[in-house]
Amino acid sequence: MREISLFMLLTFPCLLSLPFLNAQSPPAAGISARSLDALLQHYAFRAFFRPRTGVPYDGQVPSNLTGIKVSALRLRSSSLRNRGVRSYKEFQIPIRVVEQPYVERLVLVYHNLGNWSEEFYPLPGYSYLAPVFGLLAYSAADLSATDLPELDIRASDKPILIKFSDMKPAPSGSIAKCVHFDLHGSVQFDKPSHGNVCSTSQQGHFSIVVESNSPAAGAGVEDGGKKNKSWVWIIVGCLVGGIVLLIILALLVARVRKSQRGTKIQQMKWAEDNDSETLEMTSIGGTKAPLAVGTRTQPIIEEDYIP
Numbered sequence: 001m002r003e004i005s006l007f008m009l010l011t012f013p014c015l016l017s018l019p020f021l022n023a024q025s026p027p028a029a030g031i032s033a034r035s036l037d038a039l040l041q042h043y044a045f046r047a048f049f050r051p052r053t054g055v056p057y058d059g060q061v062p063s064n065l066t067g068i069k070v071s072a073l074r075l076r077s078s079s080l081r082n083r084g085v086r087s088y089k090e091f092q093i094p095i096r097v098v099e100q101p102y103v104e105r106l107v108l109v110y111h112n113l114g115n116w117s118e119e120f121y122p123l124p125g126y127s128y129l130a131p132v133f134g135l136l137a138y139s140a141a142d143l144s145a146t147d148l149p150e151l152d153i154r155a156s157d158k159p160i161l162i163k164f165s166d167m168k169p170a171p172s173g174s175i176a177k178c179v180h181f182d183l184h185g186s187v188q189f190d191k192p193s194h195g196n197v198c199s200t201s202q203q204g205h206f207s208i209v210v211e212s213n214s215p216a217a218g219a220g221v222e223d224g225g226k227k228n229k230s231w232v233w234i235i236v237g238c239l240v241g242g243i244v245l246l247i248i249l250a251l252l253v254a255r256v257r258k259s260q261r262g263t264k265i266q267q268m269k270w271a272e273d274n275d276s277e278t279l280e281m282t283s284i285g286g287t288k289a290p291l292a293v294g295t296r297t298q299p300i301i302e303e304d305y306i307p
């Protein structure tokens with residue numbers, strides 16, 4: 001019994017931190033959405049090899065980000081302003097989109113976060129009907145540059161459109177909403193047009209969501225399973241940690257007991273008669289007898305070691 005309560009004492013704080021750990025856990029990739037933007041800028045730019053302007057090039061992401069697609073499209077800023085881009089993956093860019101600060105050529109980097117969408121853009125209370133798509137603008141002055149800051153692009157006339165052609169149908173009774181994540185972390189919701197077209201005047205990340213009735217049933221069935229699995233691992237970790245601590249403690253107690261035995265040897269000899277008497281007395285109790293034998297000297301020593 002004493003061992004069990006000690007074990008609980010050791011593992012309890014660890015288990016208490018469980019929900020906290022879960023809430024704080026970064027995406028599975030271990031990086032923030034903004035670090036992902038920087039990483040994808042690098043991998044999108046790497047797709048360029050003597051690039052022609054106005055042609056999208058698909059990039060390769062590292063294997064630890066499999067499932068994410070990136071592309072890069074290099075444009076003269078005058079062409080963007082005067083002609084727009086009729087179609088760049090899901091995006092339709094109208095005329096009069098201007099960048100700030102001005103550059104002669106720019107690169108529009110496209111993201112399709114695929115099955116990583118919820119990982120990098122979790123939206124509690126909502127579930128995604130489509131992947132998160134991103135459109136970000138960079139200067140094309142140096143195509144081998146990394147950690148580039150985004151240019152600010154604005155549509156000054158008509159909005160940029162995002163068409164979600166592979167959208168899952170909204171569950172009956174729920175209303176699909178456009179969601180826009182800007183680069184500063186703010187989230188805006190909007191009504192889609194034609195059921196699956198969202199519009200924006202700026203860059204960022206976009207998707208279509210529905211409100212989920214209960215948070216658990218919504219934002220990600222697949223994701224939930226994964227989180228449960230990590231809970232299990234944390235619990236296992238706590239238990240193993242507790243056991244290891246217990247063993248260390250037991251070894252310490254045993255060691256102390258050994259050294260005390262040396263100094264107490266006279267006392268023990270002196271008390272031998274008394275001891276045998278008490279033993280006989282407890283053994284009358286039947287079931288209690290083994291316990292008494294096993295823990296004869298423990299109470300005194302252990303109490304010294306419980307903080």
Ligand SMILES: *[C@@H]1O[C@H](CO)[C@@H](O)[C@H](O)[C@H]1NC(C)=O
Nearest residue numbers: 028029030031062063064065
């Ligand atoms: C993925 O692997 C690359 C190396 O291939 C590494 O530079 C990068 O930091 C890793 N990214 C994540 C998110 O783990």
Ligand SMILES: *[C@@H]1O[C@H](CO)[C@@H](O)[C@H](O)[C@H]1NC(C)=O
Nearest residue numbers: 028065066067114115116119
């Ligand atoms: C997405 O799918 C790929 C395999 O297609 C997998 O390697 C990756 O871990 C998945 N990502 C997430 C966040 O589940």
